[in-house]
Amino acid sequence: MDKRIILPGERIAEGRLNAPNTFVEGGQTYAAVVGMVDEEGRYLALENRYRPGIGDSVVGIVTDVRHVGYEVDIGTPQSGFIPTRNIRINLQLGDFVLSRIKTVNEVGDVDLGEVRRLPAGKIIEFPSAKVPRLIGRKSSMLMLLRDYAGGDIMVGNNGYVWISDKSDIPLLLKVIKLIDKKAHKSGLTDEVAALLKAEKGELPAGRRSTEESYSGEEQPGEAEGEGPQQARQNEEPQENIYRDEETKEEGV
Amino acid sequence: MSSEKTEVQLIIDGKRVDGRSPDDMRNIRVEAGVLGEADGSSYVEWGGNKITCGVYGPRECIPKHDSSPYHSIVKCRYMMSPFASSEEHSRSGPSRRSTELSKVIREVFENLIISEKFPNTQIDIYIDVLQAEGGTRTASVTAAAVALANAGIPMKDMVSAVAVGKAGGVMLLDLGKFEDNFGQSDMPIALSARDKKILLLQMDGMLTKEEIEKALDMAEAGCVELHQVQADALRRFYEGGEKESFRF
Numbered sequence: 467m468d469k470r471i472i473l474p475g476e477r478i479a480e481g482r483l484n485a486p487n488t489f490v491e492g493g494q495t496y497a498a499v500v501g502m503v504d505e506e507g508r509y510l511a512l513e514n515r516y517r518p519g520i521g522d523s524v525v526g527i528v529t530d531v532r533h534v535g536y537e538v539d540i541g542t543p544q545s546g547f548i549p550t551r552n553i554r555i556n557l558q559l560g561d562f563v564l565s566r567i568k569t570v571n572e573v574g575d576v577d578l579g580e581v582r583r584l585p586a587g588k589i590i591e592f593p594s595a596k597v598p599r600l601i602g603r604k605s606s607m608l609m610l611l612r613d614y615a616g617g618d619i620m621v622g623n624n625g626y627v628w629i630s631d632k633s634d635i636p637l638l639l640k641v642i643k644l645i646d647k648k649a650h651k652s653g654l655t656d657e658v659a660a661l662l663k664a665e666k667g668e669l670p671a672g673r674r675s676t677e678e679s680y681s682g683e684e685q686p687g688e689a690e691g692e693g694p695q696q697a698r699q700n701e702e703p704q705e706n707i708y709r710d711e712e713t714k715e716e717g718v
Numbered sequence: 719m720s721s722e723k724t725e726v727q728l729i730i731d732g733k734r735v736d737g738r739s740p741d742d743m744r745n746i747r748v749e750a751g752v753l754g755e756a757d758g759s760s761y762v763e764w765g766g767n768k769i770t771c772g773v774y775g776p777r778e779c780i781p782k783h784d785s786s787p788y789h790s791i792v793k794c795r796y797m798m799s800p801f802a803s804s805e806e807h808s809r810s811g812p813s814r815r816s817t818e819l820s821k822v823i824r825e826v827f828e829n830l831i832i833s834e835k836f837p838n839t840q841i842d843i844y845i846d847v848l849q850a851e852g853g854t855r856t857a858s859v860t861a862a863a864v865a866l867a868n869a870g871i872p873m874k875d876m877v878s879a880v881a882v883g884k885a886g887g888v889m890l891l892d893l894g895k896f897e898d899n900f901g902q903s904d905m906p907i908a909l910s911a912r913d914k915k916i917l918l919l920q921m922d923g924m925l926t927k928e929e930i931e932k933a934l935d936m937a938e939a940g941c942v943e944l945h946q947v948q949a950d951a952l953r954r955f956y957e958g959g960e961k962e963s964f965r966f
Contacts, residue, residue: 471953475875475912498872512956513870543776543839573787573837
């Protein structure tokens, strides 16, 4: 299998190709970030920076509460904003939310809508270029993780991953680290399944994540599936001090 | 640089002071992703030079009045450690020299980074010279290109840089410290990998027109070799998947 690593400036196609993380110069298409060519000959980014797109579902942390709305850290240079008119629930500083990007203006300011508060849990940062691998084809990977970890997981396009406190967090961290490391290898789902089986044994019958009240709903993170369009990127370093404490106090 | 009256013999039997022939480069080792907290990073050992580079961003532009709604601002800080060489460097704050180097390195990357995608932000490139042995600006450019690729910042091309100069009357590739200090001329050149555009060119001392043409050819050969080393470092990194890029 051809797993050539592509460097910035390498030509990936003759003629114009409208793909993310590329640019066109002199009628030729070149890679703009480090990527690879997959089995079907598509160029996939291995490392990129998350750029908010309309319709993306993102996981974020409320960083400021104001009269007009809430500031939400979604791992972009300019934080996201939830206007009060877009939301009926009240949020508190440090709340985790799952929401959808409504608008992005030309200077990168993001407005969020369809806000859902996430229960007590943990947020980790995952490279957003590898998010499609964490979700898996038809969210197979995510379902696998939910079933074995016993709790819910929400993956944002921005690379923030929320893990429920009910789940086996140490196990999930281990598995997510594995997915990060081997994101561009084939047979990843099988390897993860094997690891989960080794750690947890066979899945007890009837113990599916769908029993949890909130996971029966539509999962915006799942709708994305796999593909180069979803290949989005990493984020800047964030201060995570309050992520654990705040939710514990709150005891959602 | 010093005049031609130098007493130091830099070329003996066609060999240089460190035993290289005129168009040999020093040993180069490049590693990508060496710093856990940076968005992208690299480490370069080039002869006696040891350089780390960390890249952050695009992130909120501070101070705000530096920002542009049209593109991301590239900021570069080259710093030589106080212990980097046998000469006195006192404390490692900004100096005339490091300010100049920061500027020329920044301009290299301003020409490469596709910054229009990130309005009102800045991209920081921090270069720390831990040990210096001549040619730190070229090594810094080489390191920063790898760090930027590692950070996933969109770029039009990769870049590598090497110095060419004249010492002991002979044109030399990749000047070392002595050739730089006691030679006749020193010309650092940065060339992009794909289209061989000159992104940095400075010169100390004097060269004839013919010598400059020869110098550019030598630099191109050097940069091709360097690009291979950079590419190998990035391939090694991504094929091995060593970086633990998610944080808690």
